[in-house]
Amino acid sequence: xxxxxxxxxxxxxxxxxxxxxxxxxxxxxxxxxxxxxxxxxxxxxxxxxxxxxxxxxxxxxxxxxxxxxxxxxxxxxxxxxxxxxxxxxxxxxxxxxxxxxxxxxxxxxxxxxxxxxxxxxxxxxxxxxxxxxxxxxxxxxxxxxxxxxxxxxxxxxxxxxxxxxxxxxxxxxxxxxxxxxxxxxxxxxxxxxxxxxxxxxxxxxxxxxxxxxxxxxxxxxxxxxxxxxxxxxxxxxxxxxxxxxxxxxxxxxxxxxxxxxxxxxxxxxxx
Amino acid sequence: xxxxxxxxxxxxxxxxxxxxxxxxxxxxxxxxxxxxxxxxxxxxxxxxxxxxxxxxxxxxxxxxxxxxxxxxxxxxxxxxxxxxxxxxxxxxxxxxxxxxxxxxxxxxxxxxxxxxxxxxxxxxxxxxxxxxxxxxxxxxxxxxxxxxxxxxxxxxxxxxxxxxxxxxxxxxxxxxxxxxxxxxxxxxxxxxxxxxxxxxxxxxxxxxxxxxxxxxxxxxxxxxxxxxxxxxxxxxxxxxxxxxxxxxxxxxxxxxxxxxxxxxxxxxxxxxxxxxxxxx
Ligand SMILES: Nc1ncnc2c1ncn2[C@@H]1O[C@H](COP(=O)(O)OP(=O)(O)O)[C@@H](O)[C@H]1O
Ligand SMILES: [Mg+2]
Numbered sequence: 001x002x003x004x005x006x007x008x009x010x011x012x013x014x015x016x017x018x019x020x021x022x023x024x025x026x027x028x029x030x031x032x033x034x035x036x037x038x039x040x041x042x043x044x045x046x047x048x049x050x051x052x053x054x055x056x057x058x059x060x061x062x063x064x065x066x067x068x069x070x071x072x073x074x075x076x077x078x079x080x081x082x083x084x085x086x087x088x089x090x091x092x093x094x095x096x097x098x099x100x101x102x103x104x105x106x107x108x109x110x111x112x113x114x115x116x117x118x119x120x121x122x123x124x125x126x127x128x129x130x131x132x133x134x135x136x137x138x139x140x141x142x143x144x145x146x147x148x149x150x151x152x153x154x155x156x157x158x159x160x161x162x163x164x165x166x167x168x169x170x171x172x173x174x175x176x177x178x179x180x181x182x183x184x185x186x187x188x189x190x191x192x193x194x195x196x197x198x199x200x201x202x203x204x205x206x207x208x209x210x211x212x213x214x215x216x217x218x219x220x221x222x223x224x225x226x227x228x229x230x231x232x233x234x235x236x237x238x239x240x241x242x243x244x245x246x247x248x249x250x251x252x253x254x255x256x257x258x259x260x261x262x263x264x265x266x267x268x269x270x271x
Numbered sequence: 272x273x274x275x276x277x278x279x280x281x282x283x284x285x286x287x288x289x290x291x292x293x294x295x296x297x298x299x300x301x302x303x304x305x306x307x308x309x310x311x312x313x314x315x316x317x318x319x320x321x322x323x324x325x326x327x328x329x330x331x332x333x334x335x336x337x338x339x340x341x342x343x344x345x346x347x348x349x350x351x352x353x354x355x356x357x358x359x360x361x362x363x364x365x366x367x368x369x370x371x372x373x374x375x376x377x378x379x380x381x382x383x384x385x386x387x388x389x390x391x392x393x394x395x396x397x398x399x400x401x402x403x404x405x406x407x408x409x410x411x412x413x414x415x416x417x418x419x420x421x422x423x424x425x426x427x428x429x430x431x432x433x434x435x436x437x438x439x440x441x442x443x444x445x446x447x448x449x450x451x452x453x454x455x456x457x458x459x460x461x462x463x464x465x466x467x468x469x470x471x472x473x474x475x476x477x478x479x480x481x482x483x484x485x486x487x488x489x490x491x492x493x494x495x496x497x498x499x500x501x502x503x504x505x506x507x508x509x510x511x512x513x514x515x516x517x518x519x520x521x522x523x524x525x526x527x528x529x530x531x532x533x534x535x536x537x538x539x540x541x542x543x544x545x546x547x548x549x550x551x
Contacts (some may be wrong), residue, residue, distance in 0.1 A: 181327050182366040185358040186427060187350075187382025204378070207368035211413070 012133045018246070019061035019131045024140030026247040030254035031128045037258030038120045046265030047116050053257060054123060061131050071126030072119055079122075083115035136239075138163035143241055164220070172213070179208050273302040274324055274356065274435055274466065278333035281319050281490075285331065293319040295490035296333070299483075303434055306457070306467040308477035311487030312512025317470045318361065320487070321439045324468060325356035337435070354383050357433030361440045363424035364417070372398070372415075372423050373408040379431035397430035398423075401456060418449040425456070435466040442471070454480060475516040478502060478536045486510060502534050 014020075019027075038050055058068050072079065092106030129137070142159030149155050180190060183204045190201050281294040293316045301307040311317050322328040323335050326342045326349045335342040337352045360366065369375035376394045385393060398408070401422040407415070412423055421441075428436070438457070442450045454476070461467050471477055477484050477498070484501045486494035488510055494501050505515050506523050516536045525532050525545075532544040 178360065179366055181322065182358075182360045182363065185325060185327060185353060185360070186366075186379040187353065187431065188378075189382070204366075204368045208366050212365060 011130065013063050013067060013130050014133070015062050017060060017062040017131070019057065019127075021246070022131075022250055023241055023243050023247040024132050024136040025144055025241065026243070026251050027128055027132055028137070028140050028144060030251055031124055033255050033258045034124050035121055037261050038117055038124065040262045041117075041265040042113060043265050046261050047113075047120075049257075049261045049264070050120055053261075054120065054127075057127060061127065063127075063130050068123060068127060068130065071130070072122050075122060079115055079118050082118055083111040086114050087111035135163055139239075139241055168216070171216070172209075175212050176205065176209060179205050179212075272338050272434070273300050274338075274468070275300045275336050276320075276323070276333070277335075279320070279323060279330055279335060280332035281316070281323065281328060282331045283319075293490055294323075297485075297487070297490070297492040298333075299485045299492060299495050301435065301466050301468050301483075303466045304461060304464045305482045306461050306469060306480060307483050307485060308481035309468060309470045309485045309487060310472060310474055310477050310513065312472065314489075315487040315512070316490040317472075317487055318439055319490075321358060321437050321468070321470055324435070324437050325358045326352045327358070354431060355433055356435045356437060357428040357431060359425055359428050359436070359438045359441060361443060363428075363441075364420035367412045367420060367424060367427075370411060371409050372403065372412055375412050375423060376427045376430045379427055383431055393430045393432055394426075397426040400429055400459065401426045402452065418445060421445065421449070421453075425453075429460075433465070435468065436460060437468040437470070439470045440472070441469070442473075442476075472512065474505075474513050475536060478516065478519075486513065488512075499534070502536070506534070 034050075034053075041047060041050065058065060087103055087107045087110070088101050090104055090107035090110045092104035094102050095105050095108070096103040132140070138159040141162065142155050145153060145155035145158070184190065188201060188204055190198070190205070192198075193201070277298050279294050279297040280292070283289070283291040283293055295316075297316070297320060299307070309317050309320060319328065323330065323342065324337070326335075329343060337355050340348055340352055340355075342349070342352050367375055369378060373394060376397055377390060380390050380393050398404075403419065403422055403426060407419070412420060415423065425438075425441070436457075441453055441457075445453065457467050457469060458480070469477070469481065478501070479498075481498060483495070483497055485492055486501065493510060494504050496504075502519060505513065506519070518538060518541060519534060519536050522532050522534050522541055526534070530545070531548055532541060535541050535544075
């Protein structure tokens with residue numbers, strides 16, 4: 001039985017690597033630059049550059065390539081669908097037709113472009129969460145958003161909520177699997193019939209899950225209050241963020257690389 | 272008629288960084304009408320083994336068969352096995368979801384397609400076995416006390432009339448009257464001819480109640496046999512996470528000093544033996 005074993009998106013893989021050691025703020029902002037850069041390239045040179053950069057990053061992060069690839073797994077249908085739409089619905093010079101479907105040269109180019117773009121976007125974002133623990137990620141976001149605090153933006157609260165939510169995802173998956181198994185042991189058939197029947201069949205899983213989630217939330221709130229948690233003001237941190245020379249270097253490099261990729265890509269136009 | 276487990280190996284998430292070998296060559300047999308205790312430290316693979324006994328997990332290697340039905344892929348055989356082997360998870364009260372106790376306990380038999388007359392009868396019998404009276408049939412399960420919830424959950428497995436009952440640490444979190452009552456229920460079920468597979472980390476309980484004991488250590492079945500034999504082995508070597516009852520240690524020490532007393536975990540037997548050796 002497979003259940004929920006194939007979730008990789010948003011999973012942290014704790015290994016020692018230079019990428020893991022970077023400051024989360026550096027990684028978050030650098031990834032944003034990269035995402036913008038990926039969006040702006042259109043031609044083969046640009047994609048080759050981003051692809052190579054990505055491979056180098058994966059190598060440096062010491063994360064098995066298979067795991068990185070599997071970040072695309074949950075959304076590959078989306079990628080395929082996007083590519084297919086562009087393949088069949090882009091007007092231009094026909095190269096192939098099949099019934100009412102017509103594939104144009106422009107369509108092939110657009111499909112490749114959009115598919116690659118989407119995959120690169122997902123994999124770059126995936127690499128961020130594969131190499132950054134949820135706590136670091138939340139700390140990084142809080143720190144990045146903290147200038148907005150003076151306008152009343154709840155940076156700390158949002159980061160804390162995100163930490164808790166991320167912290168709870170694995171627990172939630174485990175609990176779901178456990179309840180599903182318990183109901184299957186009582187003869188429940190969760191995977192048969194049409195959508196409506198399946199939805200109904202899931203009630204025995206959903207009700208206990210809600211009860212457990214509320215209990216956990218309540219326990220957590222009690223535990224936090226018992227330890228005098230009162231919000232963001234004046235809290236010290238376990239692992240204060242520290243921006244090093246390496247972070248500056250990585251930051252500047254990814255910024256320059258993004259510009260370079262977009263610039264060179266613009267000079268090499270498609271035939 | 273038995274559940275036979277041969278050289279069972281289970282690997283979670285094979286081929287990923289999370290790969291874990293939870294069971295590593297487990298062999299034992301549980302007959303109808305007998306009580307098998309599975310004992311081992313936390314993480315020794317007890318819960319994983321439990322899920323193999325009714326096909327919630329399938330062997331990576333080795334085999335599990337229930338009354339000669341192989342547990343393997345295939346809807347038909349899996350459903351047959353699941354109906355024969357009732358599995359009560361740890362903290363089973365967390366699986367409750369219905370509006371009334373009666374509906375909750377009917378969930379299993381309904382899924383197995385029990386006909387109208389048989390359904391009511393088996394639900395009533397199950398509730399009677401666990402000591403839930405008719406006055407609670409229409410009660411909301413979520414409003415019951417902890418011990419009552421546990422009993423309703425167990426009844427909801429019993430109502431499917433399984434031939435074997437696998438209980439994963441059923442006494443966890445119960446007070447001592449609740450514990451005694453539950454163990455009494457297991458004895459009753461054994462007398463009714465059901466095979467009991469009782470998962471626990473309490474060696475003393477296992478020694479006192481089981482016909483055979485399986486000791487798991489890091490996924491291996493290191494010991495398998497009747498309580499007397501297991502006890503002798505336990506005194507010979509240390510097994511991680513297993514506490515030998517004080518009385519047994521005491522009896523062993525007496526024997527080392529030359530007293531002729533049996534290795535026992537029962538105060539009465541030990542007292543009588545000491546009495547005899549003093550001519551009383
Ligand atoms: N769903 C799972 N996925 C991955 N590893 C698991 C899973 N369930 C249990 N394990 C691992 O398998 C081993 C045995 O666990 P378990 O069968 O729960 O032992 P026990 O019930 O004796 O405490 C442990 O190392 C545990 O971490
Ligand atoms: Mg367990």
